[in-house]
Amino acid sequence: MKTRFAPSPTGYLHVGGARTALFNYLMARRRGGRFLLRIEDTDVARHQEDAIDKIVQDLRWLGLNWDEGLEAGGPAEPYRQSQRLDIYRAHVQKLLDAGQAYYAMESTQELETMREAAAARKEAFKYPRPAALPTSEQAQAARDAGREVVVRFVCPAEDVTIQDDAFGSVTMPAAEIDDFIILKADGYPTYHLANVVDDALMGVTYIMRGQEFLAQTWRHVLLRRALGFAEPGYCHLPLIMDMQGRKLSKRDGDVEVHAFRVAGYLSEALLNFIALLGWNPGGDREKLSLADLEQLFGPDRLGKTNAKFDRDKLLAFNTDWAATLPEDRLLEAFKDFLSLNDTPIPAGDDDLLRTLLRVCKGFRTFADIAAKTGVLFAPDDAYAYDPKAVEKVLSKGERNGYSVLGDLLPALEAADWTPAALEDLLKGFCEKNALGMGKVAQPLRVAVTGTTVSPAIGETLALLGRAKTLARIRRCLAQR
């Protein structure tokens, strides 16, 4: 058993690709097989060099390590298709020599015209194979005349049935099949040719990919037969759609894995959530680690219906994982988050970071922590007071927040500066003055952070330190 993930480097790894990679990884793990990574960069125009590195980073972040392929090496080097052009051309030549492929000289525009004509006649367009296939001399003459020359595959006119592990038996009628291009005018192979040749040469025995390929798999089947390659196992995955039911596209929001990483999500949560899109272990079980998935995954429990990508549920998964992962792991992930974001939080102080993690228990993403505590590490005059908060907790009422702050100042100057001591001090102040804690904690929060949101007030002040706390309270009082 060998599976592969074969992305094309046209952008970031998005959640759909991540799920495909995950399932292929799991399949190999589960069956004691190998998981391979190959880059399909046969589109010169859309290729982005830095995309390869990004995809590699994202896969690593998710923990989906591959046994063979890009960077890992292996018996079928190289693993980038742009470096395997000779191999594809040799296979194309083999087909040409056998009369199973032929040159075609129509330009893109001419083909477009032919398609439009077919559409006007309400007919499906099928490329008309010439009775006499052009010779290589004729092809060369056309090239010399400045025409674009491609190579098309001679498709046998027969029904093609594939056995798919998720969808079962699927037949493509012969009437739908026509001679498709396998070698482009620029000398690069098309996806179909390169993909089939590489899967065969690299020993890939099981192909799991998105359902968008299901209706095209006949091409691969026919190509394999012509080339004498064995048939692999096929398994197509239901698609992931956006909440509107449209195909998930990079345009409708940040569906890139990297965007979730930057936004403060845990890879455990993203992986867990994605695994449940189109697959489930049965019963009510939902919380699954990569290790769990490696034990449980199988194509038998794959669904057939498209899934919508529900960010709210992802958030809930993240919240749950954040609440249960060991602190060491959270610390590591938190530091990764900080390295990717510009925040005033000192990323080098592990003890402080652990404190923040504890003090913010219940956080949904690391971004929540940054939003809640960042201001504590900013310069004392670098934050603004939320006007609504000021109105509500500082300036309103007879015994207003400002006066409470003024009364509190002397006590704070002499206080023991630990969370518990500060908490006790404030409680005592409340009792003595017959005030609710809200009447004291909230004015302090606004004074010290500009907002009504922060960790527990004792923790907040302890984190800030006496000097900064007092300075901020005085600044607040001064701008009354």
Added chain:
RNA sequence: GGCCCCAUCGUCUAGAGGCCUAGGACAGCGGCUUUUCAAGCCGCCAACGCGGGUUCGAAUCCCACUGGGGUCACCA
């Protein structure tokens, strides 16, 4: 439009003829807790697309319809 595929709460799904007055989770709504936010706890709302069959019995099997998606590129 041709072809292929799919169809359970708003969402992810459990369900493989009687265990289903359809279960879980997220969201939503209500409440509890309360020094804020988040978290947590309790409760509520909410689905088998429609119509025919088959069967003693159908969410589960069959057919048609409707709806949705995919695919028909010198993109992968």
